[in-house]
Amino acid sequence: MARKSARKVAMCMLAHPDDCEFQVAGTLALLAKKGWEVHIVSATPGDCGSMELGPVAIAAKRREENVASGKVIGAHYHCLELRDLYVTFDHDAIRRAISVARHIGPSLVFTHSLQDYMLDHEVTAQLARTATIGSFVPNTCGGPIVPGVGMPHLYYADPAGMLDYFGDRPVATTYVDVSSKIGVKEKMLRCHASQREWLMAHYGIDEYTRLLREGGALRGAEIGVKFAEGFRQHKGQGYPKECILKQELGGLVVNR
Ligand SMILES: [Zn+2]
Numbered sequence: 286m287a288r289k290s291a292r293k294v295a296m297c298m299l300a301h302p303d304d305c306e307f308q309v310a311g312t313l314a315l316l317a318k319k320g321w322e323v324h325i326v327s328a329t330p331g332d333c334g335s336m337e338l339g340p341v342a343i344a345a346k347r348r349e350e351n352v353a354s355g356k357v358i359g360a361h362y363h364c365l366e367l368r369d370l371y372v373t374f375d376h377d378a379i380r381r382a383i384s385v386a387r388h389i390g391p392s393l394v395f396t397h398s399l400q401d402y403m404l405d406h407e408v409t410a411q412l413a414r415t416a417t418i419g420s421f422v423p424n425t426c427g428g429p430i431v432p433g434v435g436m437p438h439l440y441y442a443d444p445a446g447m448l449d450y451f452g453d454r455p456v457a458t459t460y461v462d463v464s465s466k467i468g469v470k471e472k473m474l475r476c477h478a479s480q481r482e483w484l485m486a487h488y489g490i491d492e493y494t495r496l497l498r499e500g501g502a503l504r505g506a507e508i509g510v511k512f513a514e515g516f517r518q519h520k521g522q523g524y525p526k527e528c529i530l531k532q533e534l535g536g537l538v539v540n541r
Contacts, residue, residue: 296324296391298413300405302331302351306474308442309395311463314358323360324389328409333369354476372405382412383419390431398444438529439519447500457515460539464511508539
């Protein structure tokens with residue numbers, strides 16, 4: 286039972302603090318510019334993201350980095366406070382995902398590809414998918430429901446590294462030309478200094494930014510622009526079928 290909503294609230298729910306920048310941030314930046322309220326949710330605070338700092342110290346640092354990254358596009362940051370490599374589809378995690386989504390009341394949700402390089406990503410996609418329904422169904426958990434919230438549009442982003450786990454590039458059905466926002470994506474990514482520095486030390490080059498550009502260029506080439514983000518829309522029963530991205534971003538969006 287899809288309900289038409291005039292709400293313009295976008296939420297991305299992804300596993301780790303820097304996943305958004307690679308796969309969704311350009312589209313979020315375009316939506317923010319169009320007046321959308323934007324929320325970035327990570328399932329974990331990235332507590333395994335350091336070879337030197339312990340989990341509490343690196344998590345504290347990475348929460349701050351994510352807040353700073355969100356601020357670049359005026360987005361709000363939330364964390365489900367699950368733990369790296371332990372993102373599990375269980376009662377506690379589902380309740381956390383629904384509670385955050387219920388508080389935000391999104392009309393548009395982005396999450397990971399259903400097939401991705403690690404299970405934190407795939408399980409977070411399941412949590413986000415469950416939260417799309419739980420955000421407006423009264424008996425799923427406590428807390429008020431934001432008035433006017435119904436089933437949101439749901440899009441799956443590209444997998445990390447642009448590959449499924451058989452080494453193939455998955456099909457995208459919705460492309461967003463983010464060429465004008467590649468600088469914004471990089472600025473957001475640079476906020477995650479702890480990860481960038483680690484990769485710089487490891488690879489000797491700015492591997493972080495290179496990967497971001499490489500993924501965007503791959504999708505961009507498929508539609509004849511410099512940089513794009515690719516998505517697949519969830520069109521199962523009850524979900525809105527029309528492409529809200531096309532409606533909002535017009536000529537920047539290609540559907541196939
Ligand atoms: Zn990740």
